[in-house]
Amino acid sequence: MSARPTLGFAILRHVLLLAGAAFMLAPFVWMLSTSLKPSTEIFLDHIRLWPDQLAVVENYTAAFTKAPLLWFLLNGVIVTISIFALQVLVALPCAYALSKLRFKGKQALFAVVLLCLLIPPHAISVPLFLLFHQIGILDSYAALVVPFTISVFGIFLMRQFFMTVPDDLIDAARMDGISEFGIVWRVMLPTAVPALTAFGIFSVVAHWNDYFWPLIVINSEHLLTPPLGVAAFRNQEAGTDFGPLMAAATIVIAPLVIAFLMAQRRFIEGIALTGMK
Amino acid sequence: MAGIDIDGITKNFGRTEVLRRVDLDIRAGEFMTLVGPSGCGKSTLLRIVAGLELQSSGSVRIADTPVDSLRPRDRDLAMVFQSYALYPHLTVGENIAVPLRMRQLKGHQRWPYLGALMPGARDIERAIAAEVGSVADMLDIGHLLARKPGQLSGGQRQRVALGRAMVRHPKAFLMDEPLSNLDAKLRVHMRAEIAQLHRRLGTTFIYVTHDQSEAMTMSDRIAVMMDGAILQVAAPDTVYNDPTDIRVAEFIGSPKINVLPAMVRADGSLAVEDSIIAVEAGAAPGEPVTLAFRPEHALLADPEQAALRGRIAHVENLGSDILVHVRVGESGQPPLVVRTAPNGHRHEIGEKTGIDLSSRLPLLFGRDGKRIGVASARQREAAHG
Ligand SMILES: Nc1ncnc2c1ncn2[C@@H]1O[C@H](COP(=O)(O)OP(=O)(O)OP(=O)(O)O)[C@@H](O)[C@H]1O
Ligand SMILES: [Mg+2]
Numbered sequence: 107m108s109a110r111p112t113l114g115f116a117i118l119r120h121v122l123l124l125a126g127a128a129f130m131l132a133p134f135v136w137m138l139s140t141s142l143k144p145s146t147e148i149f150l151d152h153i154r155l156w157p158d159q160l161a162v163v164e165n166y167t168a169a170f171t172k173a174p175l176l177w178f179l180l181n182g183v184i185v186t187i188s189i190f191a192l193q194v195l196v197a198l199p200c201a202y203a204l205s206k207l208r209f210k211g212k213q214a215l216f217a218v219v220l221l222c223l224l225i226p227p228h229a230i231s232v233p234l235f236l237l238f239h240q241i242g243i244l245d246s247y248a249a250l251v252v253p254f255t256i257s258v259f260g261i262f263l264m265r266q267f268f269m270t271v272p273d274d275l276i277d278a279a280r281m282d283g284i285s286e287f288g289i290v291w292r293v294m295l296p297t298a299v300p301a302l303t304a305f306g307i308f309s310v311v312a313h314w315n316d317y318f319w320p321l322i323v324i325n326s327e328h329l330l331t332p333p334l335g336v337a338a339f340r341n342q343e344a345g346t347d348f349g350p351l352m353a354a355a356t357i358v359i360a361p362l363v364i365a366f367l368m369a370q371r372r373f374i375e376g377i378a379l380t381g382m383k
Numbered sequence: 384m385a386g387i388d389i390d391g392i393t394k395n396f397g398r399t400e401v402l403r404r405v406d407l408d409i410r411a412g413e414f415m416t417l418v419g420p421s422g423c424g425k426s427t428l429l430r431i432v433a434g435l436e437l438q439s440s441g442s443v444r445i446a447d448t449p450v451d452s453l454r455p456r457d458r459d460l461a462m463v464f465q466s467y468a469l470y471p472h473l474t475v476g477e478n479i480a481v482p483l484r485m486r487q488l489k490g491h492q493r494w495p496y497l498g499a500l501m502p503g504a505r506d507i508e509r510a511i512a513a514e515v516g517s518v519a520d521m522l523d524i525g526h527l528l529a530r531k532p533g534q535l536s537g538g539q540r541q542r543v544a545l546g547r548a549m550v551r552h553p554k555a556f557l558m559d560e561p562l563s564n565l566d567a568k569l570r571v572h573m574r575a576e577i578a579q580l581h582r583r584l585g586t587t588f589i590y591v592t593h594d595q596s597e598a599m600t601m602s603d604r605i606a607v608m609m610d611g612a613i614l615q616v617a618a619p620d621t622v623y624n625d626p627t628d629i630r631v632a633e634f635i636g637s638p639k640i641n642v643l644p645a646m647v648r649a650d651g652s653l654a655v656e657d658s659i660i661a662v663e664a665g666a667a668p669g670e671p672v673t674l675a676f677r678p679e680h681a682l683l684a685d686p687e688q689a690a691l692r693g694r695i696a697h698v699e700n701l702g703s704d705i706l707v708h709v710r711v712g713e714s715g716q717p718p719l720v721v722r723t724a725p726n727g728h729r730h731e732i733g734e735k736t737g738i739d740l741s742s743r744l745p746l747l748f749g750r751d752g753k754r755i756g757v758a759s760a761r762q763r764e765a766a767h768g
Contacts, residue, residue, distance in 0.1 A: 278468035283456035283485035296472035
């Protein structure tokens with residue numbers, strides 16, 4: 107086999123991929139670059155990625171002082187962690203029952219789970235809003251967390267993973283005297299760590315970045331999640347001070363990027379493992 | 384140590400009947416092997432005894448106590464699985480300790496990290512560690528306690544699984560094909576080790592296998608199962624020499640027992656192929672029967688004087704024995720196998736030879752596969768004359 111066509115193809119492939127990556131990254135690069143610039147340099151008639159005059163300190167201090175950005179970040183952490191913990195608490199026993207227990211109507215129940223995967227979250231937001239209004243939990247942490255505690259996707263993902271766990275392992279646990287709930291937490295959970303990590307990343311990314319639902323249910327400033335916080339920032343600051351605004355956006359995105367870089371291998375493993383997305 | 388009574392167990396999966404009224408009494412301290420071809424319901428029966436599967440009818444008693452309403456953990460049995468089923472996230476030592484920790488520690492004492500701080504937990508943990516250590520030494524896996532199951536060989540995993548079963552001194556051990564994932568040499572070795580373990584512990588063992596040689600070499604008694612029913616329960620020797628059913632005879636023994644269709648003649652002798660075997664069959668004249676004999680119960684002989692005649696089709700030299708395959712008649716039947724000692728004589732393919740059955744009475748089975756009595760012709764003469 108000659109090397110030249112292969113080499114040519116490899117170059118072409120990389121050029122295409124690089125172009126795609128550059129296209130995807132452009133807004134982020136622009137955000138980062140803007141967050142470094144003083145306001146005089148933001149609206150120029152030519153593209154300048156690196157400013158003549160760095161305004162890093164000014165912009166980032168402004169981001170932290172002109173609005174309680176740290177508080178928003180803390181809200182984000184509280185909400186995403188609560189959501190994920192509750193999702194796991196619900197999804198693991200459900201997935202265990204759907205994959206390993208024998209009971210009447212199991213197939214039908216699983217079909218319902220699959221059906222629920224098709225319901226777009228926005229479609230049920232109005233009824234949910236009305237319901238929360240009725241029970242009076244609008245504008246609270248509960249309103250941010252409760253709608254997402256039952257993750258159909260999580261149940262489905264974990265069920266698919268649990269299907270691959272050998273039945274003998276569960277029978278051995280039963281012989282050893284572990285209860286059914288004990289099996290979920292002591293046997294299934296530790297073997298499912300890769301799948302759980304993948305699900306955790308999906309869940310945390312989705313809810314950290316969620317703009318739609320918090321926008322609907324939250325009014326009080328002290329409950330704002332990071333994306334809402336950034337938006338609120340802009341309103342407060344009359345909308346023109348893009349330097350601090352982009353600094354705030356960078357800070358909001360940073361935790362996810364750092365988490366992804368640290369868990370990258372796990373993440374890819376998890377996705378490869380579940381054959382999803 | 385306890386006896387186990389299996390009483391009229393049936394099991395249906397939907398409409399398929401997997402077990403059909405199985406009765407089996409296992410004595411305290413006995414090594415009982417369930418053997419049979421794949422899919423005959425051995426594992427299902429074992430799982431019913433363990434409580435992992437619910438029978439459709441019938442009952443199981445352990446030490447004379449009905450256990451049908453007890454959960455697996457309350458039956459005080461231990462099971463070893465074909466796939467070993469070790470907890471992949473725990474070390475060998477932790478794996479072996481699980482049954483003890485689940486039984487001896489209270490819920491709050493098992494909490495991760497905090498559990499050890501609970502009152503009384505430390506003493507129990509220390510006792511458990513000592514117990515795990517002694518079991519591990521007994522199985523020669525003491526040096527592996529800190530490893531994860533993923534870092535062990537098949538044989539080592541097998542020992543860990545045995546250790547996890549042994550550690551809490553259960554009333555009986557249930558083993559479902561524990562050796563079938565090992566290579567041939569290790570299998571023979573572990574066979575001896577498990578038999579030794581049984582002698583040392585003196586506990587009741589129920590051992591499931593589809594390998595008749597495992598059944599023959601390890602058991603006190605063998606229960607031969609086929610199509611969801613037990614055909615015969617007896618000592619290995621009896622099952623081999625005195626099978627009550629043609630399916631038992633064909634399943635037990637390697638090489639397989641030789642079978643030939645035969646016809647009972649008016650005087651009780653048997654017409655086989657083109658020759659006559661002078662015995663007295665306990666069946667009506669004219670009835671088709673099956674004649675069976677083990678390879679070592681026949682001799683190669685001069686074709687003119689032997690009961691059966693044929694040509695040598697194939698010769699297998701095992702070193703200690705030679706298996707001579709003889710094609711009898713022209714029919715499409717598989718050749719008969721005769722086991723002979725190597726005596727310097729070379730058996731040529733295609734050579735004419737006879738098979739002499741006179742040294743031992745052949746086995747006879749009726750049309751329904753059940754054993755039929757047979758006496759030697761000489762006894763008849765003696766009785767009549
Ligand atoms: N959960 C189940 N649902 C339906 N049928 C089953 C189930 N479990 C077992 N069977 C059927 O019951 C029969 C007996 O199965 P079992 O596992 O007891 O066989 P076995 O004798 O252990 O075979 P092997 O030597 O292959 O392990 C098989 O035909 C099998 O298909
Ligand atoms: Mg089986």
